Amino acid sequence: MKKRKFGLALSLVLAAGTILGACGNDNDSETSGGGSKKDNFTVGMVTDIGGVDDKSFNQSAWEGLQEFGKENGLEKGKDGYNYVQSKSDADYTTNLNTLVRNKFDLIYGIGYLLAEPMGKVADQRKDSNFAIVDAVVEKPNVASITFTEQQGSFLVGVIAAKTTKSNKIGFIGGVDGSLINKFEVGFIAGVKSVNPKADVKVQYAGSFGAADKGQAIASSMYSSGIDIIYHASGGTGNGVFAAAKELKKKDPADNIWVIGVDRDQFEEGNVKAGDKEYNVTLTSMVKRVDIAVKDLASKTKNGDFPGGKVIEYGLDQNAVAIADHKENVSDDALKAVEEWTGKIKSGEIKVPSTRDELKTMKF
Amino acid sequence: MSRKLLNISIPVISVLLGLLAGAVIMLVSGYDPIQGYSAMLSGIFGDEYYLGETVRQITPYILAGLAVAFAFRTGLFNIGVEGQLIVGWIAAVWVGTEFDFPKVIHLPLAVLAGAAAGAFWAFIPGLLKAKYRVHEVIVTIMLNYTALHVTNYLIVNVLSDKQDKTENIAETASLRSVLFENLTDLSRMHWGIIIALICAIFMWFILEKTTTGFELKAVGFNQHASEYAGMSVKRNIILSMVISGAFAGLAGAMEGLGTFGYAAIKGGFTGVGFDGIAVALLGGNAAIGVVLAAALFGGLKNGALNMPLEAGVPNEIVDIVIALIIFFVASSYFIRWIISRLSKKGAK
Numbered sequence: 001m002k003k004r005k006f007g008l009a010l011s012l013v014l015a016a017g018t019i020l021g022a023c024g025n026d027n028d029s030e031t032s033g034g035g036s037k038k039d040n041f042t043v044g045m046v047t048d049i050g051g052v053d054d055k056s057f058n059q060s061a062w063e064g065l066q067e068f069g070k071e072n073g074l075e076k077g078k079d080g081y082n083y084v085q086s087k088s089d090a091d092y093t094t095n096l097n098t099l100v101r102n103k104f105d106l107i108y109g110i111g112y113l114l115a116e117p118m119g120k121v122a123d124q125r126k127d128s129n130f131a132i133v134d135a136v137v138e139k140p141n142v143a144s145i146t147f148t149e150q151q152g153s154f155l156v157g158v159i160a161a162k163t164t165k166s167n168k169i170g171f172i173g174g175v176d177g178s179l180i181n182k183f184e185v186g187f188i189a190g191v192k193s194v195n196p197k198a199d200v201k202v203q204y205a206g207s208f209g210a211a212d213k214g215q216a217i218a219s220s221m222y223s224s225g226i227d228i229i230y231h232a233s234g235g236t237g238n239g240v241f242a243a244a245k246e247l248k249k250k251d252p253a254d255n256i257w258v259i260g261v262d263r264d265q266f267e268e269g270n271v272k273a274g275d276k277e278y279n280v281t282l283t284s285m286v287k288r289v290d291i292a293v294k295d296l297a298s299k300t301k302n303g304d305f306p307g308g309k310v311i312e313y314g315l316d317q318n319a320v321a322i323a324d325h326k327e328n329v330s331d332d333a334l335k336a337v338e339e340w341t342g343k344i345k346s347g348e349i350k351v352p353s354t355r356d357e358l359k360t361m362k363f
Numbered sequence: 364m365s366r367k368l369l370n371i372s373i374p375v376i377s378v379l380l381g382l383l384a385g386a387v388i389m390l391v392s393g394y395d396p397i398q399g400y401s402a403m404l405s406g407i408f409g410d411e412y413y414l415g416e417t418v419r420q421i422t423p424y425i426l427a428g429l430a431v432a433f434a435f436r437t438g439l440f441n442i443g444v445e446g447q448l449i450v451g452w453i454a455a456v457w458v459g460t461e462f463d464f465p466k467v468i469h470l471p472l473a474v475l476a477g478a479a480a481g482a483f484w485a486f487i488p489g490l491l492k493a494k495y496r497v498h499e500v501i502v503t504i505m506l507n508y509t510a511l512h513v514t515n516y517l518i519v520n521v522l523s524d525k526q527d528k529t530e531n532i533a534e535t536a537s538l539r540s541v542l543f544e545n546l547t548d549l550s551r552m553h554w555g556i557i558i559a560l561i562c563a564i565f566m567w568f569i570l571e572k573t574t575t576g577f578e579l580k581a582v583g584f585n586q587h588a589s590e591y592a593g594m595s596v597k598r599n600i601i602l603s604m605v606i607s608g609a610f611a612g613l614a615g616a617m618e619g620l621g622t623f624g625y626a627a628i629k630g631g632f633t634g635v636g637f638d639g640i641a642v643a644l645l646g647g648n649a650a651i652g653v654v655l656a657a658a659l660f661g662g663l664k665n666g667a668l669n670m671p672l673e674a675g676v677p678n679e680i681v682d683i684v685i686a687l688i689i690f691f692v693a694s695s696y697f698i699r700w701i702i703s704r705l706s707k708k709g710a711k
Binding site: 049077078082083084085087088089090091093094095097098099101102113116124174175176177206207208209210 | 410549623672678
């Protein structure tokens, strides 16, 4: 029994030690966090839980940052450009603060999941400059980067409408929210503008990282007669490609397609059936996060940090577009894309960005 | 070597072996282990900010570990801590956003709501186990998914207006501490650590000092003997799951009321509940052990975030180190065997 009391006492001492330890460190605050002073312009980014190799927008952002670094003679590391990956939602704030403490001149948060944490950190660290991708954070030291994904989705919708044979088209979203809804309604508007008879079935996987679910949803969509699926679901989309490739392998004559998202996903669509090579990627809605990231970093380096502003990248900056690989797209469809691109750019039609706006459109 | 000493030395040796194996892996893959581990240490204790964040990370680990350990001590394997944590989180946030009370009422009410929700979520498998002999492992695993998707639905459709997160909780329900924030350069350390430590003491007290605790443990050891001795097996199974679930719900309340201040829809599990299994295992299912193991786990997790930036070591390596530590703990029989061989030799 005595030993047990000793154990209790030990735990109390440890607990007290932990709390008092926090007090004791208060004096030498500035010595350890800062490190050496640097003359370089430094830029860092915090990924969401996808990580820099997600084959999607985190990777795209990192490619933009690398390019920026190369052009400006910076090295990867604390004195140049770098990234920190998040493994859970709780890590965002810690990672943002880590970059603040390492005195990065510009700190990117990649993805709307970082909006809330960035708002808080930006309030606390008013001397640091932040930029958020895919969300709006209204703080004087945060620049918000958004894309007109509905425009790019509209264009791939046009291609889908021109390509479908069954008049049944599918959309698989990651998490149901205002961001992915932009993809969804833009796509539906694109399809219906060209082919009002086509039916678009919408389903959300509930996650950006569940390839298994993506595969299951895609399989059931294809077996219901849908021949083209547009996915806006990050890593979940890998499952959509897997499902399409499996079907293609079984029957190469099968007319099934996937439309990729964020990056040119042509490579993901390669499949071998028998001795022949096939590709199931019809096209991709490319969202050039890299262009935006690079552009904003250059602006900031030149002393022109657009703090407190929302910068929208769209068709005009070539920041949303259809992918460069056009082998699988018919000339007819490409012509239609050009035509509609002109109409969008000239303002003749406004692509809807919410479900309510879509409802007001007449097809 | 005495048994007590042996019981303490095995986790310590496991951790050391895990770190050593981690160093070897870093060396083999071309990274400097000394630089790597020093980056990790500075990510744990480096300055007051990181220390505060580490304590913040430890808090839910303690409670999740206690939840698993408590059930384990009474012969039940609660894999559902993750789900109970999630419902506790959302219940605490619900009370925190919907009501308007002075802090003395609001905060305890929100914390208790988290505990109650977790307890309820664990009551279901407890009841099924007690009444129909349904194995609690299966039910709790399934309820994890149920919790995840039900709470996601509630957040979007009930707690917010088609948003992917709830509003922030009222200041009167917040565990945030201006004192801790000032001490730790605006880290998210909050009062929850006190609650977690009180819970650890509570678990030790109830298991070691009360008749109820004795009965709970007895049922875990041998149901038939306990029944013969006049204890209600059914009641004790349910009670054990409910207490375990309450700990898990509190872990969720710590996240909802302390770390985040809101609940957002989740694409997957938080992982805290599953890590709680490892924490309980490493801590030998004892209250003090769980606190120490949670400190280690929280430290490793938080320090890991600093390794890529400071030392260029990918944080996947840290995952490997943690996995190796658990591996060595799980193979404690092997370490026990080696120690006994060594001490026998010494005796000769």
